[in-house]
Amino acid sequence: MVTLRKVLKKKKGVKYLGKHDAPNRLKKLGIKKRYIDKHSKASVLEKNAAASDALKKGEEESRTDADTRTLPVSDLTVEEPAAVTAAAKPVATEEPAEETAAAEATVTEEPAEETSAAEAAVTKEPAEETSAAEAAVTEEPAEETVDAEPAATEQAAEETVAAEPATTEQAAEVSHAPGTAGLRSGRVQKRRTGRILLILVIILAVLGVGGFALNRIVLNADTFQSGSSINGIDVSGLTQAKAVEKLTDEWNKKTLTITEKDSKIGTIRNFDLEYDINQQVKECLHPSFFRKLLRTVRPSKRSYSIAMTAKASSRSFDRQFRRLSFVKDNKYTTKTRNAYVDLTSSDFKIVKEVYGDNLDKSKLKKALLSAIARDKMKFSYTAADYYEKPTVLSDSETLKERQAYAEKYLTKKITVTGAGKKYTIKPAQLDKMISVSKSGEITVDEKAVKTFVKSIADRFTTVGMTRHLKLKGGKVTISGGNYGNTLNITKETTRLSRVLAEGKDATTEAVFSMTGYGSSSSVTDDIGDFYVEVSISKQHVWCVKDGKTVVSADVVTGNVKEGNGTPEGVFSLMYKQSPSTLEGRNNDGSSYKTPVKYWMPFYAGCGFHDAKWRDSFGGSIYLRNGSHGCVNMPPAKAAKLYSYVEAGMPVIVHP
Secondary structure (H helix, E strand, O other): OOOHHHHHHHOOOOOOOOOOOHHHHHHHOOOOHHHHHHOOHHHHHHHHHHHHHHHHHOOHHHOOOOOOOOOOHHHOOOOOOOOOOOOOHHHHHOOOHHHHHHHHHHHHOOOOOOOOHHHHHHOOOHHHOOOHHHHHHHHHHHHHHHHOOOOHHHHHHHHHHHHHHHHHHHHHHHHOOOOHHHHHHHHHHHHHHHHHHHHHHHHHHHHHHHHHHHHHHHHOOOOOOOOOEEOOEEOOOOOHHHHHHHHHHHHHOOEEEEEEOOEEEEEEEOOOOEEOOHHHHHHHHOOOHHHHHHHHHOHHHOEEOOOOOEEEOOHHHHHHHHHOHHHHOOOOOOOOEOOEEOOOOOOOOEEOOEOOOOEOHHHHHHHHHHHHHOOOOEEEOOHHHHEOOOOOOOOOHHHHHHHHHHHHHOOOOEEEEEOOEEEEOOHHHHHHHEEEOOOOOEEEOHHHHHHHHHHHHHHHOOOOOOEEEEEOOEEEEEOOEOOOOEEOHHHHHHHHHHHHHHOOOEEEEOOEEEOOOOOOOOOOOOOOOEEEEEEOOOOEEEEEEOOEEEEEEEOEOEOOOOOOOOOOEEEEOOOOEOOEEEEEEOOOOOEEEEEEOOEEEEEOOEEEEEOOOOOOOOOOHHHHHOEOOOEEEOHHHHHHHHHHOOOOOEEEEEO
């Protein structure tokens, strides 16, 4: 099928033909006006309408294409029928090829203004629309061929010439049909918008790929660019870790000079500090994209500044700080003190704060480290700037609340008694052991209670105390040993915690792990009237029960010459055993095993036992020929003593 579009495409330099310049430009191409008018859209529409009317009236025999249905203009382009006769074809070929191409261009190259509504309904791509003129060119010869008369060619030519004015006017009317221009304009606008969006996408893609490559290759490097420095220290070509290492080493080599009134009073060097700069160095190496792009093109922007903040003080720094003369020899007249509530009395008065002139070493140390971080290596010191200041003032609301709390909860009187003594817990001690919520719920700190019990244990313990006693051997003053009242720390902590939790006044008895045979309520009378007395000087033993002597015997105590004297003090009888074997070592290193019938130990392997190998007792035998520390007794006396003694009773050994 030959169309005007195809003809025009063969013409070099032919572009889009607008509504106004199409005829003129076709003329320039050599296409005659009558050919254009004959194949215009108006002519096609007129013929189409005539065919439609003929179909309605049933005059199918008047046209060879009576079966042809009315179609939109865009659908009128068809291929030449196979039945076209030789007589009809000359009509179609009389016009020059150039005229055919021009007519086709006139119809098809005006998509924005001349395409009818029917064309829009069928054809989506304006560039591929088939014009009505094309259909006219191919169909009209077929109509003329039906008559098969030799004069058809001339008659068709005359009709074409006569119809030129009317056809042109009809084409103009068709091009201005309602709605047609708007549809064509919308399609053109969509094509233009699509082209713009495509161009933008391409530009953005190019920029994205280029930016990614630039950032990865140049801007996201793992080392600093040439000419880079941090705090004046060259870091060119260094990684983040190496830059941190170099900055640390260089900074620790600096010297901090301390002056007072322009006079040097001390220096600190070789800081040996570890600095918290990893994140800052990372930000210098990898800043924002545009900032690093700027530094890439402008080397002058490659100098960075960061704060060299120390993570903590080092041993080297602390040692040098303590040795500073104004720190080590700091003298003051008044020490700073916070305001507080006096818990030593039930008045609970608020004691006012005191402003002193003592040095706040912690504050000064922080100031020195801050100067190092800011590279201020000359530090001006003014003593008054670093005096310690009170942190709690007397007009503090918190202190007033504290006073009210003490008046409400620290006035309870709790007294601990035992071993002839008593102790009332002070408000300050009570404050450490309990805490009270706003709802009045008491919480006891058992660790604090245990600390308190340990602190008062000596008050209730008689073990090792100095005693003034009146015994069978006379009046004696004796101390040491392991006998007496002993406070049970664990059990007393538990008991006292329960008392404190009640929040009431109370007087309670302490819990002892060991008590004397005498009165547990008397320190001086804890021995009682049942005991065994040993006199070293008199070499004699007395067993007293209920105030009466039940056993009295001469004995031999430890060998004084060889350093095996019997220990002095008040002891608890550990146990008694019969028979038993005594084992030990002599002074020459040899060992011994001695069987005895009665054994009654009271301290570290020393005890009473029968000594059947001795012929005599008492006197001064113990000075040169005494025992290894035990109290040797005649067998009969040992048997009698064994019958009276019991574990836990006091054994008093005095000079």
